Amino acid sequence: MEFQGNVEFAAPREVVWKIIRDPTTVAKAMPDFRDLVVTSPTSFTGSAKVGVSVIRGSFRFQFQIEEENPGSFLRLSARGRGIGSSVDIQTRVTLADGGSPTATRMEWKAEAQVGGALAGIAQRLLDQAADRTVRDIFTNLSRLVREGTAAGP
Amino acid sequence: MSAARTSPRSVAVPAPAEGTGWVGKSIPTKESVRFTTGHGSYLDDVKLEGTAHIALVHSPYAHARIRSIDVKEASAMPGVLAVYTGEDIRKLVDPFMQLAPPPADKVLDYPLAVEKVRFVGEPVAVVVARDRYLAADAAEMVQVDYDVLPPVMDAESAASPSAPILHEAIGTNRVWDGVYEYGDVDGAFAQADLVIQEKFHYHRFNSAPLELNAALASFDRRTGELTLYTNNVMPMFCMPLVASSLRLPSDRIRVIVPDVGGSFGNKINSFPYMVLVSVLSMQLGRPVKWTELRSEFLAAGTHGNERTFQIEAAVRKDGTLLGLRGEAFDDTGAYARYEPAGAVIWAQVAFSMYRHKNLRLHFHSVFTNKCPVGPNRGYSRAQHLFLYERIMDRIADRLGLDRGEVRERNFVRADEMPYQAPNGTVLDGGDYARALHRVQEMLDLPSLRAQQKALRARGRYLGVGIAAALDSAGNNFAQVRVINPHLPFSGNSESARVWMDMMGRVHVAMGPTNQGQGHETMASQIVAHELGLNPEDVHALPGFDSHSHPYTGHSGAYASRTAVMGGGALLGAARELRRRIQVIAAHLLKTAPEDILLEKGEARSRRTGNALPLSVIGGVALGNSLELPLDMDTNLSVTYVYRPPFRIPSHVDKKGNFTLTYSYQVHGAVVEVDPETGKVHLRRYVAVDDCGNMINPAIVEGQVIGAAVHGIEAALLCEAKYGADGQLLASSFTDYLCATSLDVPPVEVEHFITPSTAGPMGVRGVGEGGGTALPALAAAVEDALSPFGVTFQDSHLTPERIQSAMRGRAPTVPSPP
Structure with a gap:
C-alpha cells in the first residue's frame, strides 16, 4: 500500500521540524499510541492499538530514523508486530517553505507492507482504516504545531 | 444442508449365506444419535489432569530468514511454562521423512520453522502455558526479527532456474518431475484433424470441517509411554512419522482417535503438530494440548493441490479424442508433507472415463511460498478430471458438436467392462453413456433449451453444464514407487x-x-x-x-x-x-x-x-x-x-493397477448468470452415481450430496488466494467463503447399481465425487454466456472473473429491448 499527501502548517520550518523530529510529539500525534521508550537519538519504540474488522489487538512498533537533513528531510522506518501480523512502513517527509513566510509545506510518502492475518483483509478494509489513521495523525500534528507555535519556539 | 429427491433402485447384494439381509438397507446411522444430541466426544472433549496448552507464533512473511527470536518477555509472563523456538525443537526431534527421491529428499522439515520461514502462517515458536488464553497472550510477546526474502508464488516460475530457492539444501524448487507416456502420442497428433491448445488452472482450496486439527499428548515418565490423542484420520501413517521424529520405539506410542468432526483428507497432514505436542509433553512431563484456530487451519493446515495445465488435444473431425500431451505443474507449497504423492495419484484416472489410448504428460511438482498441500476430497484426481471435462467441452465447441455427444463418442462402453486403460488401471464396471442420458432426462434438456432461448430474448442468461468423473477408491500405495522406487510402500x-x-x-x-x-x-x-x-x-x-x-x-x-x-x-x-x-x-x-x-x-x-x-x-x-x-x-x-490383489507398478513404464474401484458420477447444473454483476445463480443440480452395491444407500446418498456441494462451493466461492507478495488473502471466513443452504439448491440424486468386478460384495468406494461439480459449473457458465463468446480456463468462477471476461463484449444475437 502506498500513501502520500501534503499539508501546510502555519508555522516556520524550524518549529515543524522540531515537532516531527521529537518522538514525544510524534507519539502524541499517533492515535492510541503508548509505552513510548526513546532508545537512542535515532530510535524509539512503543505500542499502538490496531483494529480492522474482526482482527483487533496491540502492535509493538520499532521506529528508526534512517536518514535526516535537519529542517528539510526525514526518512523514518517503522516495523510493527502483533496479533499474528506484521506492518513495515517506510515514510519520507520533506519540508519546504509554504505560501507565507511563516508557513511550512510538508509532503509525505509512505509505503506500507502488511503481513499475516491482517493482510487477508488488507485489500478490502485496510486501505480505509489506514487512511483514517493517517488523517488522524496529520490532524493531530497540525494541532501540536499550533500549540507549539502558541507556546513559542 | 439440502434436501434431496432420490429414487434408489433395489440393491443387488450377494445373498448372505445365512441370516437376515442387512447389507443394502438404509438404516439410520447409529452414531448420528450421539452426534446430533451433543454426546459426541471429540478431541477437545478429552480432558486430562494438569494439561498445559499451547499457542503458536506464526510467520507474517511468505519467505524470510529468521534473524533472531526473543522469548524473554513471553517466558516471564504469568502462567507460562515454557517457550520453544524452532531451533530448540530441532535439537529434540529428527526431521520428517521425505517421499521425494533425491535431491528433494534432503529437505529438512521440522514442526517449527528453522532458520527460514517459507509461508505465511508457518509456526516459528510455541508458548506452553497453564491455559489457552495465557498462552495466546504470551505468544504475542515473542519478538521475531526477520530478513524478508522475495517469495515464489506460482508453480511455473518456481520451476525456472532464476527463481529464488526455498530450500537451499537441495538447490532447486523442484520436488519431482517426470514424464508419463502411454501409447503413440506423436502418431495420434499426426492423424489429428484438429489440435486444440489450452491452458487450465485448477485453483487452490481446501475443506471446512467443523472440528479443526487438534492433539493431546501425554507422556508417562514412569512407563516411557506416550499416549497421543489426535484427530489425524490416518493415524497409522502418522504414528511412524511421530515415532521416528521423536526417536521413540513404536511400542511406547499409543494412538487414540476419538470422534472426528470431518476431515475430507485435510486431517492427514497434521503430523508436524502431533510431533510438537508430543515432544513438549515429554519435555515438560505433563499432558500438552493443541486445538487449532480457523485462521491457523486456513493458513497452515492443508490446501488442495493447485495445478496448471498446458495441454494439447489431438482430435478427429467427428469429435474422437486421439491423444493428449502437455505439462502439468503442481504447486506443492512450502513443504512436501504428503507430496509428491499427488504427482502420481492423478494417474489413477489418467484417461478418465475415455477410450483414447495416447497420453503424454510431463508432470512437475514444485515448492512455492504457500501453505503445504495434501489430500483434499478428490485428491489429485479432481484436477485431472477437470482437465478432461473441459477438453471434452472444447472439442465439442470447436467442432460445433453437442457436448454430450462428444462425451458419448469417447466414453468407455458398458460392453467393454471391466476395461483396462492404457496405463494398466482397470475400470470395474458401469454404463457411462446411460448415466449421461439419465442426467439429460432428469434435466429435461429440450425444455431447458427452449427456456434458455426465451430468456435470452429478454436479456437473461441461462446455462446448462454436464460433467462426468470417476471416483476412484482404495489406492494401491505402490503407485508412489513410480515417483520414488525406493519407497517401502505398496498395496492396500x-x-x-x-x-x-x-x-x-x-x-x-x-x-x-x-x-x-x-x-x-x-x-x-x-x-x-x-x-x-x-x-x-x-x-x-x-x-x-x-x-x-x-x-x-x-x-x-x-x-x-x-x-x-x-x-x-x-x-x-x-x-x-x-x-x-x-x-x-x-x-x-x-x-x-x-x-x-x-x-x-x-x-x-x-x-x-x-x-x-x-x-x-x-x-x-x-x-x-x-x-x-x-x-x-x-x-x-x-x-x-x-488385501486386494494389487501388483507393484513399474516405475519405468509407469503402468499398473493404481487403485481398486472406480465409482463414477455424472452431474448436471443449471445456472443463471447475471452478465452485469457476474453473479452465478445455481438453479438446479442433479447427480447420477454408480458405486456398485450399496451397503447403506442413505449413507451413499449423503456422500454424493456432500461431494456435490463441496464441488459447488469450490467452483463458486472458496479460494485460498494469495497476493503477489505472498500474503494469504483468505485468512478467515470473511474472505474464505463457504456455501450455505442459500447457495445450493436441493441436489437431486439417482443411483445406478452396476456391481463392481473388483471390490468385495460388488461394492465400490464412494464419497469424493471426483470434483464433478467444478467442470459442470464451468460448462454451465460458459453455456449461459455463449452469446458473448467467453470461455473460462479457471476452475474458480468468481463474479470478478466472469465480469472481467465479459468486459467489452456484447451478445452476438442482440437482445430486443
Whole structure:
C-alpha cells in the first residue's frame, strides 16, 4: 500500500521540524499510541492499538530514523508486530517553505507492507482504516504545531 | 444442508449365506444419535489432569530468514511454562521423512520453522502455558526479527532456474518431475484433424470441517509411554512419522482417535503438530494440548493441490479424442508433507472415463511460498478430471458438436467392462453413456433449451453444464514407487476384529477412523448380515485406539476406501467367526457345522430345528469350555486382514493397477448468470452415481450430496488466494467463503447399481465425487454466456472473473429491448 499527501502548517520550518523530529510529539500525534521508550537519538519504540474488522489487538512498533537533513528531510522506518501480523512502513517527509513566510509545506510518502492475518483483509478494509489513521495523525500534528507555535519556539 | 429427491433402485447384494439381509438397507446411522444430541466426544472433549496448552507464533512473511527470536518477555509472563523456538525443537526431534527421491529428499522439515520461514502462517515458536488464553497472550510477546526474502508464488516460475530457492539444501524448487507416456502420442497428433491448445488452472482450496486439527499428548515418565490423542484420520501413517521424529520405539506410542468432526483428507497432514505436542509433553512431563484456530487451519493446515495445465488435444473431425500431451505443474507449497504423492495419484484416472489410448504428460511438482498441500476430497484426481471435462467441452465447441455427444463418442462402453486403460488401471464396471442420458432426462434438456432461448430474448442468461468423473477408491500405495522406487510402500489393506463375548454379544473394531461417514453403522450392518443379528445388537467400537483396534500400515480414512477395504476385512472376520460358531454349535446340537444356520441371534440346526442362543455358544466356549473337546478352537475373536490383489507398478513404464474401484458420477447444473454483476445463480443440480452395491444407500446418498456441494462451493466461492507478495488473502471466513443452504439448491440424486468386478460384495468406494461439480459449473457458465463468446480456463468462477471476461463484449444475437 502506498500513501502520500501534503499539508501546510502555519508555522516556520524550524518549529515543524522540531515537532516531527521529537518522538514525544510524534507519539502524541499517533492515535492510541503508548509505552513510548526513546532508545537512542535515532530510535524509539512503543505500542499502538490496531483494529480492522474482526482482527483487533496491540502492535509493538520499532521506529528508526534512517536518514535526516535537519529542517528539510526525514526518512523514518517503522516495523510493527502483533496479533499474528506484521506492518513495515517506510515514510519520507520533506519540508519546504509554504505560501507565507511563516508557513511550512510538508509532503509525505509512505509505503506500507502488511503481513499475516491482517493482510487477508488488507485489500478490502485496510486501505480505509489506514487512511483514517493517517488523517488522524496529520490532524493531530497540525494541532501540536499550533500549540507549539502558541507556546513559542 | 439440502434436501434431496432420490429414487434408489433395489440393491443387488450377494445373498448372505445365512441370516437376515442387512447389507443394502438404509438404516439410520447409529452414531448420528450421539452426534446430533451433543454426546459426541471429540478431541477437545478429552480432558486430562494438569494439561498445559499451547499457542503458536506464526510467520507474517511468505519467505524470510529468521534473524533472531526473543522469548524473554513471553517466558516471564504469568502462567507460562515454557517457550520453544524452532531451533530448540530441532535439537529434540529428527526431521520428517521425505517421499521425494533425491535431491528433494534432503529437505529438512521440522514442526517449527528453522532458520527460514517459507509461508505465511508457518509456526516459528510455541508458548506452553497453564491455559489457552495465557498462552495466546504470551505468544504475542515473542519478538521475531526477520530478513524478508522475495517469495515464489506460482508453480511455473518456481520451476525456472532464476527463481529464488526455498530450500537451499537441495538447490532447486523442484520436488519431482517426470514424464508419463502411454501409447503413440506423436502418431495420434499426426492423424489429428484438429489440435486444440489450452491452458487450465485448477485453483487452490481446501475443506471446512467443523472440528479443526487438534492433539493431546501425554507422556508417562514412569512407563516411557506416550499416549497421543489426535484427530489425524490416518493415524497409522502418522504414528511412524511421530515415532521416528521423536526417536521413540513404536511400542511406547499409543494412538487414540476419538470422534472426528470431518476431515475430507485435510486431517492427514497434521503430523508436524502431533510431533510438537508430543515432544513438549515429554519435555515438560505433563499432558500438552493443541486445538487449532480457523485462521491457523486456513493458513497452515492443508490446501488442495493447485495445478496448471498446458495441454494439447489431438482430435478427429467427428469429435474422437486421439491423444493428449502437455505439462502439468503442481504447486506443492512450502513443504512436501504428503507430496509428491499427488504427482502420481492423478494417474489413477489418467484417461478418465475415455477410450483414447495416447497420453503424454510431463508432470512437475514444485515448492512455492504457500501453505503445504495434501489430500483434499478428490485428491489429485479432481484436477485431472477437470482437465478432461473441459477438453471434452472444447472439442465439442470447436467442432460445433453437442457436448454430450462428444462425451458419448469417447466414453468407455458398458460392453467393454471391466476395461483396462492404457496405463494398466482397470475400470470395474458401469454404463457411462446411460448415466449421461439419465442426467439429460432428469434435466429435461429440450425444455431447458427452449427456456434458455426465451430468456435470452429478454436479456437473461441461462446455462446448462454436464460433467462426468470417476471416483476412484482404495489406492494401491505402490503407485508412489513410480515417483520414488525406493519407497517401502505398496498395496492396500485393512484389518477388522470381530469377536463374541461370553454373553454372546458381538463386538467389532477396525482400522479406519470415523469422521462422520457412518462407519459404525456400516460395520454393524455387514457383521449383522453375516451372523444373523440385528445391527443394533452389534457393538462397533467408536473411534480408533491402537490398543484395542486392529490396524495395518494402510489403515485410516482416505481414498474413499472404508466400504471397500474395511468392508473386505469385516466380511472376512465375520465369516470366520461364523464358521467357528457353527463348529461349536454343531457339537452342542450334535449335527454338522454346515447344518447350522445363524439367524435372529440363534444357532439353529436346519435338520432338527433345535437351536441355541448365541449367549450359550459364548458362555460354553469362553466360560464352560470342558463341554467342548480340548482340540476344538474356542477362540471367538477373529482378526482378518483384507488385501486386494494389487501388483507393484513399474516405475519405468509407469503402468499398473493404481487403485481398486472406480465409482463414477455424472452431474448436471443449471445456472443463471447475471452478465452485469457476474453473479452465478445455481438453479438446479442433479447427480447420477454408480458405486456398485450399496451397503447403506442413505449413507451413499449423503456422500454424493456432500461431494456435490463441496464441488459447488469450490467452483463458486472458496479460494485460498494469495497476493503477489505472498500474503494469504483468505485468512478467515470473511474472505474464505463457504456455501450455505442459500447457495445450493436441493441436489437431486439417482443411483445406478452396476456391481463392481473388483471390490468385495460388488461394492465400490464412494464419497469424493471426483470434483464433478467444478467442470459442470464451468460448462454451465460458459453455456449461459455463449452469446458473448467467453470461455473460462479457471476452475474458480468468481463474479470478478466472469465480469472481467465479459468486459467489452456484447451478445452476438442482440437482445430486443
